[in-house]
Amino acid sequence: MTCEDFKNAIIDRFDTGQDGRLSPECTEHMEHCPECTRYADEMYATAARLQYHLPTRKNTPRSRFIRRLMSAAAALLIFLSGVLTGLSNLFSTSVNAETSRKEFLSNAARHLSNVGNYFVEFETRSTPYETFSHLDATLPFIRMSLRVMHQNDSLFWRMEKENGRTITFDGNQQILWNTNSVVVGNKDVGFLDQWLHPDNLLRRQTMFTDHSDNRKTDMRETDSTIVVTSEGTLNNLEGKDVRYRIENVFTKTTNLLQGVRIWKEHKGDMVLVLRSTECRYNVALTKEDILQPPCRFFTFRQEAEIPSVTATKKQARQLRKETAVQAAERILNALISRHPEQATEALYYYQSELPQLMDGLQGCTVSTFSKPETRKDYSGIIVFFHLTRPDGQTQKRHIALRRDNKYQFWIVDGGL
Amino acid sequence: MTIFPLLRRKADEIKIPDLAAQERSRLLRYACSLLGNRDDAEDAVQDLYIRLCDRPADEKPRNIQSYLYRSLHNLCTDRLRQRPLRTQPAELWTNICDEPPTNNEQELRYVQQLLSTLPPEQAEVIRLRFYGEKSFLEISTLLNTPLSTVKSRFRYGMEKLKNGLFHQSRT
Ligand SMILES: [Zn+2]
Numbered sequence: 001m002t003c004e005d006f007k008n009a010i011i012d013r014f015d016t017g018q019d020g021r022l023s024p025e026c027t028e029h030m031e032h033c034p035e036c037t038r039y040a041d042e043m044y045a046t047a048a049r050l051q052y053h054l055p056t057r058k059n060t061p062r063s064r065f066i067r068r069l070m071s072a073a074a075a076l077l078i079f080l081s082g083v084l085t086g087l088s089n090l091f092s093t094s095v096n097a098e099t100s101r102k103e104f105l106s107n108a109a110r111h112l113s114n115v116g117n118y119f120v121e122f123e124t125r126s127t128p129y130e131t132f133s134h135l136d137a138t139l140p141f142i143r144m145s146l147r148v149m150h151q152n153d154s155l156f157w158r159m160e161k162e163n164g165r166t167i168t169f170d171g172n173q174q175i176l177w178n179t180n181s182v183v184v185g186n187k188d189v190g191f192l193d194q195w196l197h198p199d200n201l202l203r204r205q206t207m208f209t210d211h212s213d214n215r216k217t218d219m220r221e222t223d224s225t226i227v228v229t230s231e232g233t234l235n236n237l238e239g240k241d242v243r244y245r246i247e248n249v250f251t252k253t254t255n256l257l258q259g260v261r262i263w264k265e266h267k268g269d270m271v272l273v274l275r276s277t278e279c280r281y282n283v284a285l286t287k288e289d290i291l292q293p294p295c296r297f298f299t300f301r302q303e304a305e306i307p308s309v310t311a312t313k314k315q316a317r318q319l320r321k322e323t324a325v326q327a328a329e330r331i332l333n334a335l336i337s338r339h340p341e342q343a344t345e346a347l348y349y350y351q352s353e354l355p356q357l358m359d360g361l362q363g364c365t366v367s368t369f370s371k372p373e374t375r376k377d378y379s380g381i382i383v384f385f386h387l388t389r390p391d392g393q394t395q396k397r398h399i400a401l402r403r404d405n406k407y408q409f410w411i412v413d414g415g416l
Numbered sequence: 417m418t419i420f421p422l423l424r425r426k427a428d429e430i431k432i433p434d435l436a437a438q439e440r441s442r443l444l445r446y447a448c449s450l451l452g453n454r455d456d457a458e459d460a461v462q463d464l465y466i467r468l469c470d471r472p473a474d475e476k477p478r479n480i481q482s483y484l485y486r487s488l489h490n491l492c493t494d495r496l497r498q499r500p501l502r503t504q505p506a507e508l509w510t511n512i513c514d515e516p517p518t519n520n521e522q523e524l525r526y527v528q529q530l531l532s533t534l535p536p537e538q539a540e541v542i543r544l545r546f547y548g549e550k551s552f553l554e555i556s557t558l559l560n561t562p563l564s565t566v567k568s569r570f571r572y573g574m575e576k577l578k579n580g581l582f583h584q585s586r587t
Contacts, residue, residue, distance in 0.1 A: 011571045016551040046578040050546055052527045054445070055454045055520040 001029045006036045010043055117149045117285045122260070122276040128164025137266035137273055149285040158290040166294040170287070225258070226250045245270055311345065311407075319345065319409045324372040327410035328383040328399045332366045335416075345409050346401075350416060357416055363390035380404070380413050439481075443488055445547035450492040452528030453521075460491045482558045485548060489540070530577055538573030541566055 001009075006029045013022070022030075030037045123141040143162035148155070160166045168175050220227045231245040243265035251258045262274035311319065322330070327346065334342035338358050350357060370384035380402025388394045400414035440461065447457035464487055477483035531539040544550045544558065552570070556563040 007571070008567075011567055011574075014545065014570065014574075016549065042578045042582050043574055046574055046581055047546070049581060050527055050530065050542065050577075052448075052523045053520045054448065055524055057458060058455050 001025045003029075003033060003036055006030075006033070007039060010040050014043075014047065117147075117281075117283050119148075119278070119280045119283045119285070120146045120276060121278040122146075122274060125271075125273045126161075128161050137264055137271035141275075143277075147285055147290055149287070149290055151287070156285075156287060156290045160294065168291050170291050224251065243270070316407065316409075319407070322410060324381050324401050324403075324410060325369045325383055327401060328369060328385065329366065331410075331412060332361070332385070332399065336361045336364055336366070338362075345407070346412050348411060350412060361387075364388060382415070439484060442548050443484065446485065446543055447488055447492055448524055449527055449531060449543050449547050450489070451495060452525045454524070456495055457492075460488060460495060463491050464488050479557065481550075481554070482560070485544065485558060530580075533580065534573045534576055538569045538576070541569040542573050545570060 006026055009023065009026050012018070030040065121143070122145075123143050125136055125139045126142055126144075127136075127139060128142060142164070145160050146157070148157045150156075156168075156170055158166065158168045220229075227247060227249050229245060229247045231243070245263040247261045247263075249259040258279055260274070260276045260279075261272060263270040264273045265271075331343040331346045334340055334347075335354075335358050340347055340354050340358065347354065365388045366385050367388065368386040372381040372383055374381050380400050382398050382400050384396060384398045386394050387397045398415045399412060401410045402413045403410050405411060443461050443464065444454075444457055447460045448454055451457050451460065464484070531542065534542070540559070541555055544555045545552070548555075550558060552563060552566050555561075556566045559566065
């Protein structure tokens, strides 16, 4: 056995399934070769040095979970806040030239801080409780909305999925609302807001324009709009290259984006995965609009089956004739006077909560009912009113009613 | 209703996450040796699971073990790249022999630094052997590299470490 054979034999001993014994040839070689003996000893000692004990964890799994959740949630906003605020400068410069593209991006980032509040409604192919990063060409569309508000130097936002996940940010805390639970993260968890930050936006957009292979940008003009279409590949969160096409439609007079659509490649086809249904800028938003917990009223329309109602023909006729404001007044007064039987049909969905509702309204008066208001995504109507508490304090409240049931009665749908 | 297609898809794929779960302690030790820090390693393994669950249904890796370790390796190196500062190997050799690690954190950090002084392909074989608990033959399949190359990478890597540890003055 040569020294080289011996060394190879030692290496083989490090393989799995070895019983640790050296062959007789090796033992014999070691007896007359101190070099190899030392080689073997030192190799074992080196292997021993490479063993380690697992340290205990420092962070709790919960905080790590939140961090993970937060980073995964961002990808959709990359597109959204990017295309909504940044690309509106796109058509003012030549996108083909490298320098002007950079310049446009810097402008875009600056532009973002001037946009003020905005409200966007859109539909994406995704699931209600996925993080916002996932666009899946095989899924049906789900309605989503994004509200962003700047106040002083703070940013507030709310991202909401129809009948699903909602995330709010109040400048300090990020809260993820699920059906029965909330996850609260501090400012540093870096959830969605980092993507709304100009620097990050600029970085992501530079990536899209610079590092997207086979990127194509095309501009078309109509009488009132400019349509900019960009196409290229982007790394998704799984690190895979996926081909995207983004179409932005700008209003010529205002230079503001009026619509966006995103296609994603799926099995060779470009499938529409995101389409905006409404973009509004400089809208009046309040902190309350942004931060309130999701409830039925604000999680858009719910399909609810109306229960069978027992009412005499005369009662039914009266109920059908009632206006929404009359119904609102009747229902609220029934609760205040602790006679819910005067609004049994209307309070159907609140049966289990009646005692708490009545306690909460005890001694209150209602007044100043507004005209019924409608909302685009809500099939009922909303009536605002003033609620005066026993201590004289007055609040503006609302009640949501709908009558799309076979009886055509007003039923309380939210707000209470 | 919309959630059903997704659930069905995940059920079909349950095998890979299952395998990853069996492999978890080895994947964790492997990630630890790359990152030198348990929390980061746990995060990287967690990312790996999320990646597995988010994978498109039509993507079926040919070698699942290889897929797991390749993905985890990439996740770990991404994390390393994001770190602002790393200890230089030069410091390492001067500190190593005098002050053996006294707690588990130091021990792990020490192992990570030792391995970071090696050419990546040699360190990788050593990691897969010791922390992934793979045989040389398995490593050869996993890395799609001839068995003889795997063994020689292991040998040269170990010899370099050995010389650094025991023959510092000579090298
Ligand atoms: Zn010898």
